[in-house]
Amino acid sequence: MKLELNKVCRSFDSRHALLDASASFEKLQSLVLIGPSGGGKSTLLRIIAGLETPDSGSVIVNEKRIAFDEASLVLHRRDIGVVFQSFNLFPHLTALENLLLPLTVAHGHSKTHARDLALHILSRFSLEGHANQKPTSLSGGQKQRIAIARALVTQPKLILLDEPTSALDPEMTNEVLEMVDELRNQGRELILVTHEMAFASRAADQVAFIADGRILESGPPGELFSTPRTPQLQTFLSKEIRR
Amino acid sequence: MSKLTLLFNRTLVLRERQEGATRAQLWINAALVLLIGIALGGFALKRANLSWQWDLLTPYWRLYLDGWKTTLTLSACSLLTSAVIGVTLALSRRSRILPLRYAAVCVVEFIRSTPLLVQIYILFYIGAEAVHLENRFIAGTITLSLFSGAYISEIVRSGIEGVGKSQIESAKAIGLTRFQTYRHVIFPQALRASLPSLAGQFVSLVKDSSLLSIIGLNELTQSARNVASFTFSNFESYLVLAAGYCICTVPLSLWARGLENRMRYET
Numbered sequence A: 001m002k003l004e005l006n007k008v009c010r011s012f013d014s015r016h017a018l019l020d021a022s023a024s025f026e027k028l029q030s031l032v033l034i035g036p037s038g039g040g041k042s043t044l045l046r047i048i049a050g051l052e053t054p055d056s057g058s059v060i061v062n063e064k065r066i067a068f069d070e071a072s073l074v075l076h077r078r079d080i081g082v083v084f085q086s087f088n089l090f091p092h093l094t095a096l097e098n099l100l101l102p103l104t105v106a107h108g109h110s111k112t113h114a115r116d117l118a119l120h121i122l123s124r125f126s127l128e129g130h131a132n133q134k135p136t137s138l139s140g141g142q143k144q145r146i147a148i149a150r151a152l153v154t155q156p157k158l159i160l161l162d163e164p165t166s167a168l169d170p171e172m173t174n175e176v177l178e179m180v181d182e183l184r185n186q187g188r189e190l191i192l193v194t195h196e197m198a199f200a201s202r203a204a205d206q207v208a209f210i211a212d213g214r215i216l217e218s219g220p221p222g223e224l225f226s227t228p229r230t231p232q233l234q235t236f237l238s239k240e241i242r243r
Numbered sequence B: 001m002s003k004l005t006l007l008f009n010r011t012l013v014l015r016e017r018q019e020g021a022t023r024a025q026l027w028i029n030a031a032l033v034l035l036i037g038i039a040l041g042g043f044a045l046k047r048a049n050l051s052w053q054w055d056l057l058t059p060y061w062r063l064y065l066d067g068w069k070t071t072l073t074l075s076a077c078s079l080l081t082s083a084v085i086g087v088t089l090a091l092s093r094r095s096r097i098l099p100l101r102y103a104a105v106c107v108v109e110f111i112r113s114t115p116l117l118v119q120i121y122i123l124f125y126i127g128a129e130a131v132h133l134e135n136r137f138i139a140g141t142i143t144l145s146l147f148s149g150a151y152i153s154e155i156v157r158s159g160i161e162g163v164g165k166s167q168i169e170s171a172k173a174i175g176l177t178r179f180q181t182y183r184h185v186i187f188p189q190a191l192r193a194s195l196p197s198l199a200g201q202f203v204s205l206v207k208d209s210s211l212l213s214i215i216g217l218n219e220l221t222q223s224a225r226n227v228a229s230f231t232f233s234n235f236e237s238y239l240v241l242a243a244g245y246c247i248c249t250v251p252l253s254l255w256a257r258g259l260e261n262r263m264r265y266e267t
Ligand SMILES: Nc1ncnc2c1ncn2[C@@H]1O[C@H](COP(=O)(O)OP(=O)(O)O)[C@@H](O)[C@H]1O
Pocket: A012, A013, A016, A017, A035, A036, A037, A038, A039, A040, A041, A042, A043, A044
């Protein structure tokens, strides 16, 4: 994937969430965003997902500049899979129906074809046993894995995950991280926000550090974690390691 | 405590932690309440010095039947139209087109803060007159649908607002359009959440239709009034009237109760 951010700004009630965030990444499979909370990671991810519109600046994903009008955004969103911190499965639908909805309604697949695709993905991640369960009867880890399956099932070019393990009990964190690992091994392109530093250093091609609405540093995880250049990253890393 | 009071308490009062009445408790207490009701009613009748004259009504059974049929069709038509109006008003209130939004607010608030009686007069003597609508049935259906639609719009609106922002966001994220989001994510959940209240509103609608007798619509209440004036037997005629409404409303109420119970276990 190629990702280019040019002076992306976004403020809420005259408070900056992103202020001239710029960066450029090429030939990248997995990008991990780290940084203190409130720094603007989610806002950036939501802009890339087409769920939020920047006040100024431009975002280019794979040579294509995102057009922020509603009609183009609907199409853009169909090319991207998003996984939220709080799962966000549709509670009135079973796990299988949660996967069918994007396939049949957004992508116009026939019911039978959609069913085949959905069941294939579910069984691939050993989730087929939960196909007919409603979200309320699933554990947090199971919900999040189904949410990831829903993001995958339409074969998006890019998958965005915003702190997919933060709302989980520690014992469920691993099952979700393993699934993210598997995505990477399958060659899927992804951008992940996480506080799991060990996982970040293992799974990232590139890490970007975001604080105060800016991308302060980026680079391969080994380099970034061993020789942080900005004082903000140094403080952040020492805090994260002490956790 | 004597054995008798203990027995009384066991039968009449639920014990702490006891969830519902046992079958025996149900029958004994229901019978008790029924008996007290009959006794009170009988006492009142005796004091009021009424004598039953049911036979006076029998020649008019056709009038009742016709009125009842009219009430039933009127309610059924209004039920459908009011549902359409209710959803339209609720959506208008959420519209990004501001004139539409404010118009919906005004209509809903006006209807909810004035008596149905006044609305019937306004719609019939001004609205219907202005467009030369002479059919009372249609005029009545429109009035009742607007009235009930305003209440339904509030029920639907709170149902829609009950669907969280995060779900609307995930609907967007999987690539649904605004329309698809309403159709597949918001409406199914909003409907499920508001069905019990909607059923309750439909019961009210059936009873509210009785006010349309004031514009001379020959529905059940009008029939009862006519029979009462022919026979001078107010009490009997209106008891038949009450029974006629119960036949329509009790099944609706039971349905609403059933829905409420089911919802409690589902979520
Ligand atoms: N929808 C919103 N409305 C108001 N403020 C917001 C909104 N989204 C984000 N913000 C603000 O923008 C800043 C950055 O938030 P966010 O992107 O969520 O940070 P992070 O994900 O790094 O914790 C925060 O100060 C947050 O309060």
